[in-house]
Amino acid sequence: MPKRTVLDPQGKTIQQALSSLGYAQISDVRQGKFFVLNLEGWNRDEAQKQVERISKEVLANPVIEEYRFEIVD
Amino acid sequence: MPKRTVLDPQGKTIQQALSSLGYAQISDVRQGKFFVLNLEGWNRDEAQKQVERISKEVLANPVIEEYRFEIVD
Structure with a gap:
């Protein structure tokens, strides 16, 4: 947002x-905005790292937007 | 969504x-999409009722979208 x-x-x-x-x-x-991503094949640590990267580099514009995410099973 | x-x-x-x-x-x-609303002057019960109404009638299109909300202090 x-x-x-x-x-x-x-x-x-x-x-x-x-x-x-x-x-x-x-x-x-x-x-x-929010996004619900279906993840397959990552363990929790990898998911945490990759989703952080996707949030920052693809989904959000960190210049004007803040973001957060959670990994749920 | x-x-x-x-x-x-x-x-x-x-x-x-x-x-x-x-x-x-x-x-x-x-x-x-999500919306953060600042509410003033409603108690919790009124807020619950009014936000349900606003969600259904204004913010979401219940034909194609589902919605949920929570009231936080």
């Missing part, structure tokens, strides 16, 4: 839309 | 891109 210091125009638009629908209690919206 | 029964062309494209980068261990990718 966008770093806190980065503007999120999509989130802002959603917040304004919700406000105009009467949801004044929503004071802020941030929008992000 | 897209329901299991619904095609996810973006996810498929990412899976193919990763495969061409040498990540053959990633057998499937599904992409989804």
Whole structure:
């Protein structure tokens, strides 16, 4: 998702839309993406290392986005 | 995120891109969106009810997407 210091125009638009629908209690919206990856053939340590790399180099733009991931069985 | 029964062309494209980068261990990718909402002035029960409604009626398209949410303090 966008770093806190980065503007999120999509989130802002959603917040304004919700406000105009009467949801004044929503004071802020941030929008992000997530990915569910099916992994095969890596053990947990390899998966941890490779997914870290894929997150940083392929899926996220670390200049403007922050990311996190978890490996689940 | 897209329901299991619904095609996810973006996810498929990412899976193919990763495969061409040498990540053959990633057998499937599904992409989804998430939203972080700042809530003010609702108690937990109201928040639960209102966010369920916002999810279903505004943020997600329940015909093709599934959604879930959690309320955190």
